[in-house]
Amino acid sequence: MRKFIVLVLVAFLACLTVQAACAAGPEWEFDRDHSSFFFEIKHIYYATRGYFEDFAGTVRFDPENLENSTIDIVIKTKSVTTQLSKRDRHVRSSDFLDVRRYPQMRFQSGRIRSVKGSTYEVEGRLTIKDVTQNVVVPFTFYGVRENPFNRKQLVAGFDARFTIDRLKFNVGSGKYYEMGIIGKDVDILISWEMLRNA
Secondary structure (H helix, E strand, O other), X not given: OHHHHHHHHHHHHHHHHHHHHHHXXXXXXXXXXXXXXXXXXXXXXXXXEEEEOOEEEEEEOOOOOHHHOEEEEEEEHHHEEOOOHHHHHHHHOOOOOOOOOOOEEEEEEEEEEEEEOOEEXXXXXXXXXXXXXXXXXXXXXXXXXXXXXXEEEEEEEEEEEEEEEHHXXXXXXXXXXXXXXXXXXXXXXXXXXXXXXX
């Protein structure tokens, strides 16, 4: 009898697992050559631009199943680059990202909703250094098409643009901002091509 009950429980849990997998949106993989996390911040008058080279995550998105769509992204802070090694070392230092103490930043989605047409919003928790805040990120979903280089593969396109106050995430003490050297607002552009099997 006990063995029968155990078998029933195992079968029940297996069914739940299958149902959960089916309910979730399809999982997409990053096209590493065509996906980037860019940022821009003012240095007095100059627009300093950079990006992060090392990132990973899980993206499940289906515009017809937003309730079960999720985005979970981790970025390695040490991978920041602004095309100037001296500046990169300063950004990685304890003056800003402090990459030795905080090797990664993370975004975990909550609700994703449709706004209008191809525009969506994702609410989630953004963690940078020792601060986690709720943010709303608007993004554009360009749709899905067959990969011209591989007919067995689908390509999806996403863009997001938003701004954060770096000082609210303890990225800097505010000293350079008060001196009028480095701005506090960071403009972020996320551009992704995502792939999955057709």
